Amino acid sequence: MAKAIIKTEKGDMKVEFFEKDAPGTVANFIKLAKEGFYNGVTFHRVIPDFVVQGGCPFSKDPATANRAGSGGPGYQIPCELDGENQYHDRGVLSMAHAGRNTGGSQFFICHSRKNTAHLDRNHTCFGKVVENVDMVDDIRQGDKILSIEIVEE
Numbered sequence: 001m002a003k004a005i006i007k008t009e010k011g012d013m014k015v016e017f018f019e020k021d022a023p024g025t026v027a028n029f030i031k032l033a034k035e036g037f038y039n040g041v042t043f044h045r046v047i048p049d050f051v052v053q054g055g056c057p058f059s060k061d062p063a064t065a066n067r068a069g070s071g072g073p074g075y076q077i078p079c080e081l082d083g084e085n086q087y088h089d090r091g092v093l094s095m096a097h098a099g100r101n102t103g104g105s106q107f108f109i110c111h112s113r114k115n116t117a118h119l120d121r122n123h124t125c126f127g128k129v130v131e132n133v134d135m136v137d138d139i140r141q142g143d144k145i146l147s148i149e150i151v152e153e
Contacts (some may be wrong), residue, residue, distance in 0.1 A: 002030055004127070005149040008043075010138045013109075014131035015093060021083020022126040025095055025103070028077050029126060032105055033148035037073060044068035045108075046141040050115045053096055054145055055106035072104030079103065081121045088116035091129035091136065109136050 004015040017026045032038060040060045045053035045068075059068035078101045088094060092110045095103035100122075109129060110116045129136065 001153055002026075003151045003153060004029070004033060005151060006129075007146040007149065008135070008139065009144050009146065010135050011132060013129045013133070013135050015127045016130045017127040018083065018085040018125060021085045022080040022124050024077060025080055025124045025126040028104075029093075029107070030150050032073060033150050036147070037105060038145050038148045041145050042068070043139050043141060043143050043145070046139060049111050051108040051110055052136055052139045053106060053108040055096070057105070069106070072106065074104075076102050076104050079122075080124045080126075083125075086121050086125050088119045088123070088125060089113045089128075091133040092116075092125050093127040093129070094119065094123045094125045097123065111136055 002017060006013045006015060019026050038055060041054050041056060042059040043052045043054040044056055044059040056068045056071045058064040058071040088110050090110060090112050093107055096106035096108050097103035
């Protein structure tokens with residue numbers, strides 16, 4: 001089973017994937033991470049007590065940073081909403097999208113359950129931070145993802 005280490009300017013977060021519940025989303029995230037797609041993107045959207053969001057390629061370059069939040073990998077993936085782990089809680093990774101089946105590379109990490117229940121079965125939960133989840137509280141808009149390392153266990 002693969003895991004991910006999201007390496008940020010604030011430290012590293014270890015992620016376990018929900019491969020059984022969101023196999024396509026997990027495979028897409030792993031593919032992009034292995035290709036280096038996430039290297040240097042920022043958390044372009046940070047809403048306290050809600051989510052931190054990253055994964056937009058426009059956030060890498062100051063010349064395109066004003067478009068952060070609107071980019072992706074050049075394709076879209078279907079939502080996977082039927083699994084048992086489709087529950088947004090503290091540390092959960094979920095796909096951002098602009099409507100059903102329009103996700104690609106942008107993802108968010110939830111701060112808590114308090115303001116995220118409405119996302120259940122609307123956005124695909126595909127993993128959870130299992131080490132250093134408190135770092136989510138320290139992330140600020142513009143903080144960089146240095147890289148995402150995939151570890152096969």
